[in-house]
Amino acid sequence: MAGGSAVPLRRAHGHRVNEALLRVLVPAVIDVLVRRGADFAAAEDAVQDALVEAVRVWPDDPPADPQGWLVTVAWRKFLDAARADSSRRRREARVEDEPPAPGAAVDDTLWLYFLCAHPSLTPASAVALTLRAVGGLTTRQIARAYLVPETTMAQRISRAKRTVSGVRLNQPGDVATVLRVLYLVFNEGHSGDVDLAAEAIRLTRRLAARIDHEEVAGLLALMLLHHARRPARIRADGSLVPLAEQDRGRWDTRLIAEGVDLLQTALARDRLGEFQAQAAIAALHADAQTAEETDWPQIVEWYDELVRLTDSPVARLNRAVALGEADGPRAGLVALAELDPALPRHTAAAAYLHERDGDLATAARLYAEAAASAPSLPERDHLLRQAARLNARVDG
Template identity: 85%
Template sequence: MDEALLRSLTPSVLTVLVRRGADFAAAEDAVQDALVEALRVWAVGPSPSSRLRSSRGDPIRDAKGWLVTVAWRKFLDATRADTARRRREDRVEEEPAPGPAPAVDDTLQLYFLCAHPSLTPASAVALTLRAVGGLTTRQIAEAYLVPEATMAQRISRAKRTVSGVRFDRPGDVATVLRVLYLVFNEGYSGDVDLAAEAIRLTRQLAAAVDHPEVAGLLALMLLHHARRAARTASDGSLVPLAEQDRGRWDTGLIAEGVGLLQAALARDRLGEFQAQAAIAALHADAPTAEETDWVQIVEWYDELTRLTDSPVVRLNRAVAVGEADGPRAGLTALAELDPSLPRHTAVAAYLHERDGDLATAARLYAEAAHKAPNLAERDHLTRQAARLNAR
């Protein structure tokens, strides 16, 4: 079976059905049924071209057309079988004759639909992975470490929410980018690499829309992903950025990310993802941690603060100030922020250690470990506390 081809065709097949008059929820169900049928039929033959067979056993060259035809039949069958939807059945066109699928690609509108403002962020992410990414409910549930039934209910509610939304309304690129960034930040769990999936979907979006922030987000993802192999030790423990083996960073991804960023910045329409990517590029450009241009990083954090006024950005800026101007300056910047912010205590511990106050740093590392959102970060902070206490 060619699962990658199936996933790449999923959004365009879904949008064809919606354009023909199917509501989103019913169309998405029909497409999923067609994918199941494709997995069964495509398993025949040694190559993708020979896997596609009609009911008569003839090879089928147009994979998208085949999926559209099967999905439309599934939709008609479901509509006719549902007595509560007889009125809609009267409006459904007769089944189109088999042939090449339309060249129109509404994938971009599908992105906007799945990131509709009426959806919660969690629902928008799940629906995007299902409708645009082509993942199964089981795969999404495993990635988010929730029961499949729970994820099925979440996706079902999201589909009902957007079923009445028309495709002719303008979409918000910023909302789509935030959803994709949420997907990327989930990283890896189960048999689906969500970071890689987010990059794939963002590449797809970048091919469909010419927007500097789309390029900025893709650059940011690539620059972060380039460091992935160096982020954990052989025992699974976290490796801080300053201690990572930079020889393990993916230079190809870094070069691609920097190229995308430079082209986006040249358009002089700065956005938050471009600013974040610029910070990531400065880290990637430094041969060693000691050679990092922290002064310029602080300047980019100032730009990012102006764009977002985010407390999390200000927290990261405090770290950068501590590196550029010394730990006392970093602690002064940190004192202006709410101590309940995530990672605030860990940042305070780090800056106090840099300032030579090891007892306070050890106590704060231990306190931060209790607040850590995951086991890997908790273990890392616990080891930091133990290291200082041993000294």
């Protein structure tokens, strides 16, 4: 399975293996093989080959110990590949005295998170490798989610595996890098048969179970609070619903409560980080029963904290919009004027603030300009509708 080929999860006669179970087991099995001496790329290839074997065998003969079965088969696949390569025979000789002992596997996949988010990888490669090795997704699923050809994604994953193949993590990894990768996955949302937002939440939950870190909890809280609003974000016709217009009765109160609890626990440690600050902003939005009840002054204060922590231009832009809500649109426009107009969504923010200030003609023009550089078709269509709405009012 070298090169990241996809693993079929359905047999020809229609029986299925437990896909969710396989995805959970993949990182643990890779971990066992690497601890026995396989490099990461070889271990990942062997595990993928073992998954193909599982799809063939399990529907008719399910194992009592699925993880042990996968470890045994993957280890055999690794040794077979090692014997076929003279450069690998020396490594095999070092480890062959260690018996497979599949039952001795340790549920410790934390190092995989750090390896897949290694600084030597591009963000796109880190995301793809994380979804493969930690998430257990197939190359085909990842390619479909990112709307690229499977061959392109296979090449990206293969390059990433080669890059980290010789890396040995002998010191704690960079949690911030891992969290950025998981947040990138979450922000992709969903397409095709893979819900990347839900997948990011699943992986972040697993990370939170393995590492006691306030920013891990902060990111998980942020994801849950954003995900809670998802049912109200899109109309039946596929158009976007702005936050102020969303039916808050459709928000998932269970996810909101869980997110708020996680955030409060993290904030109590008094070690504020950027994801905790973002989660606090999301929590304030979730706490408002109506858009009019939103505590904008406190949101501005949290954006001040976020800017202090990150000095992010995007955070400054969002702060300008929040300031326009708290202190009036002209205050927001003044803050926005201090930022680079080339920032993503700068023009859309200016359009919104000009509309709030009563300058409908300028707002309509800016909405149309913003639509030309919108990052997605739904967002472009929303901005064009806003421009058309205001133009109708101006002409009327």
